[in-house]
Amino acid sequence: MGILVVGSVALDSVETPFGKVEEALGGSAVYIALAAAYFSAPVRLVAVVGGDFPRKEMKYLEKRNIDLDGLQVVEEGKTFRWGGRYHYDLNMRDTLYTELGAFEKFDPVIPPAYKKSSYICLGNIDPVLQKKVVQSIERPRLVIGDSMNYWIRNKPNELRETLKVMDVIILNDSETRQLTDEPNLIKGAKRIIGMGPRVVIIKKGEHGAVLVTNDVIFSAPAYPLENIQDPTGAGDVFAGGFIGWLAKTDDISVENLKRAVVYGNTMASFSVEKFSVEGLDDLTPLKIQDRFREFMKLTKFDEQ
Amino acid sequence: MGILVVGSVALDSVETPFGKVEEALGGSAVYIALAAAYFSAPVRLVAVVGGDFPRKEMKYLEKRNIDLDGLQVVEEGKTFRWGGRYHYDLNMRDTLYTELGAFEKFDPVIPPAYKKSSYICLGNIDPVLQKKVVQSIERPRLVIGDSMNYWIRNKPNELRETLKVMDVIILNDSETRQLTDEPNLIKGAKRIIGMGPRVVIIKKGEHGAVLVTNDVIFSAPAYPLENIQDPTGAGDVFAGGFIGWLAKTDDISVENLKRAVVYGNTMASFSVEKFSVEGLDDLTPLKIQDRFREFMKLTKFDEQ
Numbered sequence: 001m002g003i004l005v006v007g008s009v010a011l012d013s014v015e016t017p018f019g020k021v022e023e024a025l026g027g028s029a030v031y032i033a034l035a036a037a038y039f040s041a042p043v044r045l046v047a048v049v050g051g052d053f054p055r056k057e058m059k060y061l062e063k064r065n066i067d068l069d070g071l072q073v074v075e076e077g078k079t080f081r082w083g084g085r086y087h088y089d090l091n092m093r094d095t096l097y098t099e100l101g102a103f104e105k106f107d108p109v110i111p112p113a114y115k116k117s118s119y120i121c122l123g124n125i126d127p128v129l130q131k132k133v134v135q136s137i138e139r140p141r142l143v144i145g146d147s148m149n150y151w152i153r154n155k156p157n158e159l160r161e162t163l164k165v166m167d168v169i170i171l172n173d174s175e176t177r178q179l180t181d182e183p184n185l186i187k188g189a190k191r192i193i194g195m196g197p198r199v200v201i202i203k204k205g206e207h208g209a210v211l212v213t214n215d216v217i218f219s220a221p222a223y224p225l226e227n228i229q230d231p232t233g234a235g236d237v238f239a240g241g242f243i244g245w246l247a248k249t250d251d252i253s254v255e256n257l258k259r260a261v262v263y264g265n266t267m268a269s270f271s272v273e274k275f276s277v278e279g280l281d282d283l284t285p286l287k288i289q290d291r292f293r294e295f296m297k298l299t300k301f302d303e304q
Numbered sequence: 305m306g307i308l309v310v311g312s313v314a315l316d317s318v319e320t321p322f323g324k325v326e327e328a329l330g331g332s333a334v335y336i337a338l339a340a341a342y343f344s345a346p347v348r349l350v351a352v353v354g355g356d357f358p359r360k361e362m363k364y365l366e367k368r369n370i371d372l373d374g375l376q377v378v379e380e381g382k383t384f385r386w387g388g389r390y391h392y393d394l395n396m397r398d399t400l401y402t403e404l405g406a407f408e409k410f411d412p413v414i415p416p417a418y419k420k421s422s423y424i425c426l427g428n429i430d431p432v433l434q435k436k437v438v439q440s441i442e443r444p445r446l447v448i449g450d451s452m453n454y455w456i457r458n459k460p461n462e463l464r465e466t467l468k469v470m471d472v473i474i475l476n477d478s479e480t481r482q483l484t485d486e487p488n489l490i491k492g493a494k495r496i497i498g499m500g501p502r503v504v505i506i507k508k509g510e511h512g513a514v515l516v517t518n519d520v521i522f523s524a525p526a527y528p529l530e531n532i533q534d535p536t537g538a539g540d541v542f543a544g545g546f547i548g549w550l551a552k553t554d555d556i557s558v559e560n561l562k563r564a565v566v567y568g569n570t571m572a573s574f575s576v577e578k579f580s581v582e583g584l585d586d587l588t589p590l591k592i593q594d595r596f597r598e599f600m601k602l603t604k605f606d607e608q
Contacts, residue, residue, distance in 0.1 A: 183321070183392050207511035208523075224523065
């Protein structure tokens with residue numbers, strides 16, 4: 001049992017029409033792990049930071065039930081930093097800078113105690129490293145890979161190899177089109193199923209997510225929030241809620257995958273209401289359950 | 305009882321990555337009426353064409369249970385023509401030409417027999433004319449107005465006046481933002497409710513539609529089609545299915561409005577599978593019902 005997450009740990013400076021933060025905790029692995037830990041803790045984190053990574057963030061993650069034995073600290077290196085600015089309607093953003101620091105040479109090392117992890121979530125890193133991580137795990141029950149536009153362009157062959165060891169891939173709509181050269185998303189998803197994963201989840205930002213298998217299509221809208229502060233990390237939080245629910249229930253039937261998608265949307269909806277990871281700060285099982293039920297109401301209609 | 309539709313009747317030349325048609329039957333009133341007539345016929349059409357409008361299209365509409373007593377034929381004028389080309393993923397299109405012809409001076413005249421119509425659907429025409437139409441009807445039970453990006457920019461004050469006589473307004477996401485200067489769609493929808501309509505429906509193309517009232521938000525995804533040929537008219541067909549179902553059941557409760565949204569999506573999903581109005585050609589109540597049920601499956605999940 002147990003969830004293992006690999007990805008980035010970063011310090012993000014983000015500006016949206018509603019405010020800004022400087023060097024706030026971020027990174028794919030952080031967002032995934034914080035969301036997943038609400039369901040199934042501790043969550044094992046495999047990532048790298050520099051010697052400049054603030055001790056208070058380290059403590060914060062530990063307090064949040066993130067197991068940091070797999071977090072490499074490169075004392076002479078710097079932590080990954082990203083700066084971005086969102087447009088008016090939050091659907092577009094400009095990257096202002098990317099300083100990879102120690103993340104540039106990241107080589108994930110899996111501590112022996114992690115090798116029995118059942119649920120593996122691969123954040124957006126080099127597909128060669130993603131594959132290496134999967135191969136280090138003894139008998140993973142479910143491998144989920146997150147989206148990777150950069151790698152589709154720059155390491156297409158390596159990505160194809162990694163897809164073969166993924167059970168579930170999470171992409172956004174443009175990545176789906178880019179990976180398959182197919183404008184129709186459903187056709188594209190089915191083409192990706194032919195490459196390895198048996199489940200494709202297409203994230204569509206404010207429009208929600210669609211789960212596609214060979215037999216089933218499930219469409220889950222995003223929560224209609226009136227106050228979105230900062231969309232950073234929403235896709236990773238989605239992945240974290242998704243894998244968290246699956247690990248908690250240890251049930252990977254299609255019906256439970258659908259619930260997991262809604263839990264993913266649920267967690268993402270909390271995350272975007274505040275800056276950085278703050279939206280994941282004070283949740284409770286009851287709050288999560290309540291919003292999950294709101295999602296049920298949101299799409300429910302009867303035949304009369 | 306009975307549905308009255310006002311809008312354009314056009315000859316469209318459309319090119320998509322999957323083919324093209326020349327001077328095919330189109331226009332907002334045509335799409336709305338053809339979809340609505342599957343639910344509640346005859347549908348009364350108020351529109352204008354030129355003397356060049358093909359007799360065969362006239363006969364086609366009559367055969368489809370469209371009442372043409374309100375169709376003005378300006379013998380010396382030309383029928384509205386529109387040419388457009390869709391991009392790779394069908395989400396964007398370029399208008400190649402717009403020849404208004406007789407539509408430029410369109411002044412809707414409501415035949416006496418139409419004045420008792422209960423369900424009024426206002427296609428995308430000048431808001432001054434839309435208001436005039438509503439005021440010609442004795443006691444409309446429900447007035448639905450379709451989207452109007454052009455008018456938001458060019459006749460904002462007139463549009464505000466017309467909003468006051470609409471019960472339901474259907475807009476797309478960019479029109480909602482444009483009309484309200486509000487990037488958040490839900491906030492925008494609620495602001496529009498403050499302007500008159502008690503129901504706002506935001507169309508999101510391939511992402512479906514959201515219905516917003518002061519108390520309820522209902523989100524309905526689009527049908528995940530693998531083969532979309534031509535999206536022209538999809539929004540109008542949505543409106544036609546929506547008003548058609550409401551007129552058929554004569555029930556404007558919120559629960560029935562939700563069903564109507566799904567019937568709107570259902571009809572739109574058929575329409576985009578073929579060029580021009582051909583996708584609405586050979587439907588049956590059973591085919592429509594079957595796809596409605598597919599929509600139920602598409603979003604259904606349980607709590608476990």
